[in-house]
Amino acid sequence: MNPTQKLTARRARVRSGISGLSDWWLTLPLGLFFAIFVAVPLLLLAAISFHTDASMQHWGVNQYQRYFTDPYNRGVLWSTIGLGLATTAVCIVFGYPIAWLYTASAPKWRRVILLCILMPLLTSSVVRTFAWVVILGNDGLIDHTLMALGWVTYPVKLLYTPSAVVVSLAQIELPLMILPLASSLGAIDTRLTEASHALGASQWRTWWRISMPLSVPGLLSGALLVFTGAVSAFVVQTLVGGGQLMYMPFYIYQQAIESQDYPFAAAVAMILLVCILIMVTALNYFGRKTRGFIHG
Amino acid sequence: MADTGNDATDHPNEYPNEYSHESPNGHAREDAKVHPQAHPRVHPDKRSGHHPRSFGYTMAIIAILGLLLLIVPSVVVLITSFTSGYSLKFPPPGLSLRWYKALLFDSPEIVDALWVSVKVATLATAIATVLAVAAAVVLARKRTIAARLLDSFFMAPLTVPSLALGLGILVLFNLGSAGLSFYSLLAGHIALCAPYVLYTTSASYAQLDPALLDSSRCLGASPWRTFYRIVLPALRPGIASGAFIAFMNSFDNVALSLFLSDARTEVLPIRLWHIIEDSLDVRAAAASGILIAVTLVSMLLMERFANASSNMSRQIR
Amino acid sequence: MSLIDFERRKIMQALAALGAVSIGIGTRTAFAAESLAATTFPGAWEESERRFQLPAFQKATGNSVSLSASQAVDTLTKLTAARANPPFDVVMMDEGPYLRGVELGLFETIPSAKVPNLADLPPKFIDPQGLGAYISAQIYGIAYNTERIKTAPTSWNDLLKPEYKGRVGLVGLDSTLGIVWMVALAKMLGGDEAHMDPAFDYIRKLMPNVGAVASNPGALGTLFQQGQIDISCHYINNVESLKVKGVPVALSKPDSGWGLVRSTMNIVKNTKLRDQAAAYINTALSVEVQSQMTGSPYFVAPTNSKVPFGSALAAIARSSKEMESFVQVDWQKLNPLRAAYIDRFNRLVKA
Numbered sequence: 008m009n010p011t012q013k014l015t016a017r018r019a020r021v022r023s024g025i026s027g028l029s030d031w032w033l034t035l036p037l038g039l040f041f042a043i044f045v046a047v048p049l050l051l052l053a054a055i056s057f058h059t060d061a062s063m064q065h066w067g068v069n070q071y072q073r074y075f076t077d078p079y080n081r082g083v084l085w086s087t088i089g090l091g092l093a094t095t096a097v098c099i100v101f102g103y104p105i106a107w108l109y110t111a112s113a114p115k116w117r118r119v120i121l122l123c124i125l126m127p128l129l130t131s132s133v134v135r136t137f138a139w140v141v142i143l144g145n146d147g148l149i150d151h152t153l154m155a156l157g158w159v160t161y162p163v164k165l166l167y168t169p170s171a172v173v174v175s176l177a178q179i180e181l182p183l184m185i186l187p188l189a190s191s192l193g194a195i196d197t198r199l200t201e202a203s204h205a206l207g208a209s210q211w212r213t214w215w216r217i218s219m220p221l222s223v224p225g226l227l228s229g230a231l232l233v234f235t236g237a238v239s240a241f242v243v244q245t246l247v248g249g250g251q252l253m254y255m256p257f258y259i260y261q262q263a264i265e266s267q268d269y270p271f272a273a274a275v276a277m278i279l280l281v282c283i284l285i286m287v288t289a290l291n292y293f294g295r296k297t298r299g300f301i302h303g
Numbered sequence: 304m305a306d307t308g309n310d311a312t313d314h315p316n317e318y319p320n321e322y323s324h325e326s327p328n329g330h331a332r333e334d335a336k337v338h339p340q341a342h343p344r345v346h347p348d349k350r351s352g353h354h355p356r357s358f359g360y361t362m363a364i365i366a367i368l369g370l371l372l373l374i375v376p377s378v379v380v381l382i383t384s385f386t387s388g389y390s391l392k393f394p395p396p397g398l399s400l401r402w403y404k405a406l407l408f409d410s411p412e413i414v415d416a417l418w419v420s421v422k423v424a425t426l427a428t429a430i431a432t433v434l435a436v437a438a439a440v441v442l443a444r445k446r447t448i449a450a451r452l453l454d455s456f457f458m459a460p461l462t463v464p465s466l467a468l469g470l471g472i473l474v475l476f477n478l479g480s481a482g483l484s485f486y487s488l489l490a491g492h493i494a495l496c497a498p499y500v501l502y503t504t505s506a507s508y509a510q511l512d513p514a515l516l517d518s519s520r521c522l523g524a525s526p527w528r529t530f531y532r533i534v535l536p537a538l539r540p541g542i543a544s545g546a547f548i549a550f551m552n553s554f555d556n557v558a559l560s561l562f563l564s565d566a567r568t569e570v571l572p573i574r575l576w577h578i579i580e581d582s583l584d585v586r587a588a589a590a591s592g593i594l595i596a597v598t599l600v601s602m603l604l605m606e607r608f609a610n611a612s613s614n615m616s617r618q619i620r
Numbered sequence: 621m622s623l624i625d626f627e628r629r630k631i632m633q634a635l636a637a638l639g640a641v642s643i644g645i646g647t648r649t650a651f652a653a654e655s656l657a658a659t660t661f662p663g664a665w666e667e668s669e670r671r672f673q674l675p676a677f678q679k680a681t682g683n684s685v686s687l688s689a690s691q692a693v694d695t696l697t698k699l700t701a702a703r704a705n706p707p708f709d710v711v712m713m714d715e716g717p718y719l720r721g722v723e724l725g726l727f728e729t730i731p732s733a734k735v736p737n738l739a740d741l742p743p744k745f746i747d748p749q750g751l752g753a754y755i756s757a758q759i760y761g762i763a764y765n766t767e768r769i770k771t772a773p774t775s776w777n778d779l780l781k782p783e784y785k786g787r788v789g790l791v792g793l794d795s796t797l798g799i800v801w802m803v804a805l806a807k808m809l810g811g812d813e814a815h816m817d818p819a820f821d822y823i824r825k826l827m828p829n830v831g832a833v834a835s836n837p838g839a840l841g842t843l844f845q846q847g848q849i850d851i852s853c854h855y856i857n858n859v860e861s862l863k864v865k866g867v868p869v870a871l872s873k874p875d876s877g878w879g880l881v882r883s884t885m886n887i888v889k890n891t892k893l894r895d896q897a898a899a900y901i902n903t904a905l906s907v908e909v910q911s912q913m914t915g916s917p918y919f920v921a922p923t924n925s926k927v928p929f930g931s932a933l934a935a936i937a938r939s940s941k942e943m944e945s946f947v948q949v950d951w952q953k954l955n956p957l958r959a960a961y962i963d964r965f966n967r968l969v970k971a
Contacts, residue, residue, distance in 0.1 A: 014521070030440075030441055030526075031441060033437040033438060033440060033441045034437065034438040034441050034442065034453060036433075036434050036437060036438075037434040037435060037437065037438040037457065037497060037501075038438070038453070040434060040493065040494070040497075041456065041457060041459075041494065041497070044472060044475075044490050044491070044493070044494045045456075045459055045460060045463075045468065045494050046456075047471075047475060048468060048470075048471025048472045048474065048475050049463070049467070049468070049471050051471055051474050051475055051478070052467060052470060052471045052474065055474060100365070101365065101366075101368070101369035101372065102369070103362075104361075104362040104363070104364075104365035104366035104369060105366045105369045105370060107362050107366065108362065108363060108366035108367075120370070122602065123370050123373055123374055124373065125602060126373075126374070126377065126598065126599065126602065127373050127374075127376075127377065129548075129551045129598045129601075129602065130377060130555075130594065130595055130598050131554070131555045131571075131572055131575075131591070131594050132555055132557065132572070133555075133557065133572040133575045133576050133579070133591075134377075134380060134575070134591040134594050134595065135376055135377070136579075137380060137575070137579050137587060137588070137591055138376030138377065138379050138380045138591075139376060140391070140579065141379055141380065141383050141391050141393055141588075142375075142376065142379055142393070144391065146390065146391065146392040146393070147391070147392070147393045148379060148393045148394075151392075151393060151394065177372075178372050178373060178376060181369065181372070181373060182373070209358070210357075210358035210359070211357070211358050214358060231462075235461075235462055235464070238464070239464030239465070239466060239558070241466060241557060241558050241561070242557050242572075242576060245580075246576070246579060246580060256464065256466050256558070259466055259467075259470065260466070260561065260562075263470055263473075263562075264561075264562075269474065272470060273470065273474075276464075276466065276467040276470055276471075277467075279464060279466075279467065280463060280464070280467055283462060283463075283464070287462060
C-alpha cells in the first residue's frame with residue numbers, strides 16, 4: 008500500500024475504535040457480568056414461572072392460568088397499570104409547563120429551576136415518601152390546613168387512598184418527565200416558532216401546532232420513564248397505599264418472601280415485565296411514527 | 304407591456320398578489336396593500352381573541368405549582384425533623400434538636416445501615432464505572448446491529464423493575480447454594496449502576512471529535528496513550544455525572560436490597576422504611592433531614608467543581 | 621519525568637488507593653460478620669430489646685449484635701430459603717411459627733449446659749423437645765384512643781358500632797396478633813381454629829368501619845400515633861409504649877377474655893455462632909432482663925419463675941397460672957390452615 012492508503016486504512020481503524028476490530032474485547036467484562044447477573048436471573052425467572060407447584064417438580068402454564076382466572080389477581084394488575092397511566096397523565100400536565108418555563112427562562116433562573124428539578128430526583132425515595140406520609144396524614148399538613156380554614160371538622164382520610172399514591176408517585180417521577188421534555192423543547196429550532204408568530208399564529212396555536220408535536224420524542228421518552236418508575240415503585244405504593252391497596256410489586260414480594268411460592272411470584276414478575284415491554288414497544292412505535300413530524 | 308402605474312396589473316408575474324412588497328427581481332413596491340390583520344400594532348394573539356399573555360401566565364402558574372409540588376415535601380420533612388414532640392404532626396408543636404441528637408448519639412443501627420449503604424454504593428459505582436467505560440468506548444460509535452443489541456441489553460436494568468432483577472438474582476444465589484451476603488447485594492447494585500455510567504459516557508464519547516483521535520494516532524501515539532491522554536480527559540464530565548447519578552440511585556435503591564440483603568447487610572433506605580412503618584420514630588425525619596442536606600451540598604459541590612448542571616443542561620440543550 | 625508519566629503515576633496511585641480502601645472495607649465486612657445476627661418483632665419489642673437485651677448481652681459476653689425486626693412468619697421463610705447458610709443465628713418466634721419451624725427442622729437443640737437460666741422456667745414453659753425457650757407471654761385486648769372514645773369498649777362486638785366508621789384498625793394475618801385475634805373472634809362466635817367462617821363474616825361486617833390495615837403490630841401502633849385509627853386489637857406492650865410517647869391510648873379487657881400469645885427464642889440450625897446464640901438466650905431468660913421487660917412500659921409477662929409480675933401487669937394477672945385461662949390458640953390445628961386464611965383475609969380487606 009502506498010502511504011495515502013495506509014493513512015486511510017489507519018484512519019478507518021481509528022474511527023471504528025481504539026485499536027480496530029479487536030477492541031470488542033473491551034465489552035467482555037461488562038458483557039460477562041451482565042450475562043451472569045442480568046440475563047441468567049431473568050431467564051431463571053421465566054423458567055421458574057412455568058412450573059406448576061411451589062416445590063418445582065412439574066412444568067406447566069398453571070401459574071399464569073391461576074393468575075388470570077382469579078378476579079383478585081386481575082384487579083391487582085389493573086390497579087397497577089391504572090396507577091402507571093394516572094401518574095403519567097399527571098406528570099404530563101405538570102411537566103410541560105415546567106419544561107416550557109425552563110426553556111423560556113434566562114440562564115440565571117434556569118440554574119434555579121434545574122436545582123429544583125434535580126434535588127427531588129437525587130433525594131432518597133424513602134425520604135420523599137415519608138414526606139407524603141407527613142403531609143397527607145390525619146395530623147398532617149393538608150388536614151391541619153383544612154381544619155384551620157374550617158372547611159372540615161374531622162380529618163379527611165387522604166393517606167392510604169389510590170389518589171394519594173398517584174400524587175406522591177407523580178411528585179417522585181416528575182423530574183424524569185421534565186428532563187426529556189426540556190431537552191426536546193430546547194432542541195426545537197427557534198426560527199420555527201418565530202416564523203409561526205410572524206405568520207400570525209397566537210402563542211397557544213404555536214404551542215399546540217408546532218412546539219408540542221416537535222417535542223413528542225421527549226414526551227415519549229419521559230412517559231416511558233415515568234410509567235416504568237410508577238409501576239415498580241415498591242416503597243411509595245406500600246407506605247402511602249397502606250395494607251388495603253395491593254399492587255404488583257408488593258404482591259411479588261409477598262408471594263416470594265412471605266408465602267415462599269416462587270413459581271407464582273416469578274409468574275407475577277414476568278407479567279409485570281411483559282406489561283412494561285408492551286408499553287416500551289408501543290411508545291417506540293409512536294416514536295418512530297412521529298419522527299416524520301420533524302423531518303417530514 | 305402596458306405601464307398604467309399599477310405594478311400588479313402591469314407586471315403580474317413579478318408581483319404574485321396585491322400584498323407582495325417586493326418583486327422577485329428586487330423592485331420595491333410602493334402601492335402594495337397592507338393586509339388588515341397584519342398591522343404591526345395588532346398583537347398576533349389578539350386576532351384569535353386570546354389575551355396576549357394568557358399563554359405565558361397559564362403556563363407559568365402551572366409550572367410554579369409543579370415546582371412547589373417538587374420542593375414542598377422536602378421542606379416539610381426538614382421542618383418536621385425539628386419537632387419537639389413524639390409524633391409527626393404538622394405543623395410541629397415545638398422546635399428542638401433532640402431527634403438529631405438521638406440520631407447521632409443513640410442510633411447505632413441507623414449508623415450501621417448508613418455505613419453499609421455507603422460501602423455498597425461506592426464499590427458498586429466504582430466497579431460499574433470501570434466496566435461501563437470500557438464498554439462505552441467500544442459501543443458509542445458503532446452502528447452495527449450487534450452493537451445496538453448489546454447497548455439495549457446493557458440498558459436493560461433501567462427498564463426492568465429492580466424487583467424482578469432482585470428476585471432473579473436471589474433465585475440464582477439460592478440455586479447455587481451460595482446464600483445471601485454482602486456480595487449478592489453488591490452484584491445486584493453493580494448491574495443497577497452500570498447503565499447510568501454507560502449512558503452518560505457514550506453520550507460524551509459521541510461528542511468527541513474524531514479528528515482528535517485521528518491526529519493523535521497520526522502523530523504516532525499508541526492506542527492506550529490516545530486513550531489516557533485524549534479520550535479519558537474528554538470523557539471525565541460524562542463519567543463523573545454518570546457515576547454521581549449511579550451512586551445516588553444505588554444508595555437509594557430499596558427493591559434490590561429487599562431481596563438480596565441479609566440481616567447483617569441492611570441498607571439505610573430499608574432501615575428507614577422499617578422505622579417509618581413500624582414505629583414512626585421521628586429519628587427517621589432527622590435522618591431524612593440529613594440526607595436532604597447531604598444531597599443539596601453534594602449537588603452544589605458538583606456544580607462548582609464539575610459544573611454538573613451546565614453539563615446536564617448542555618446534554619439537555 | 622515527562623508530563624505523561626506524571627499523569628500515569630497519579631492514575632496508578634488513585635487505583636492503588638481504591639484497592640486499599642476496598643480491601644479495608646472487605647476486612648471490615650469480615651469483622652462485622654462476627655456480630656450475632658438476631659431477630660425480634662417490629663415495634664415495641666424491638667425497642668425493648670435494644671434497651672435491655674442488647675446492653676445486657678454486651679455486658680455478659682462483650683459481643684455485639686445486629687438486630688433486625690422481622691415477623692415470625694417472615695423469619696421462618698427466610699430461614700427456609702437459605703438453610704445451609706442461615707441469615708440469622710438466633711431468632712424470636714411466636715408459638716405457631718415455632719411449631720412449624722420444628723416440623724421443618726430449622727432449629728437446633730438448646731444446650732442446657734450453656735443456658736443455665738432454663739432451670740428457672742416453670743414446667744409449662746419448658747419445651748419437651750428442647751428446641752426452643754419460651755421467653756415471654758404477651759397479652760392483647762382492645763386498644764382505644766381515650767380522647768376520642770370516652771367509654772371503654774368491653775367486647776369485640778363493640779367495634780361493629782356505626783359510630784366507629786372509618787376508625788377501626790386491622791392487622792394482617794401474617795402477624796401473630798392478626799391470626800390469634802381472628803381465632804379469638806371465631807371462638808367468641810361459636811367456631812374454632814378449623815372453623816373460621818364466623819370470624820370472616822365478622823370482618824366482612826366490619827369493613828365499612830375499617831380505617832386502615834397495618835402489616836404488623838408496630839405499624840398498627842403508628843396508626844394510633846398518627847390518629848389514623850382509634851380502636852383495634854393490640855398487645856399490651858405496644859399500647860403502653862405508645863402511652864409513654866404521649867399518645868392517649870389504653871387497653872381494655874374484652875368480655876370474651878384477654879388473649880395470650882407466647883414467644884420463643886431459638887437457635888438456628890447450621891449457625892456458626894452456636895455458643896453466642898446460647899448466651900443470647902440465656903441473657904433473655906435472665907432475671908435482670910426479664911424484670912426490666914415486665915416493668916413499664918412494656919409489661920411483658922416473664923417466664924422466669926424468679927421474676928415477680930410487675931404491679932401494672934398484676935392488674936391483669938398475678939401469675940402464669942392465671943394466664944392459663946386466657947384465650948389461646950391450638951397451633952397444631954391452625955398451622956396447616958394458616959396460609960389459606962391469610963389469602964382469604966387479604967382478598968376480603970382489599971379496598
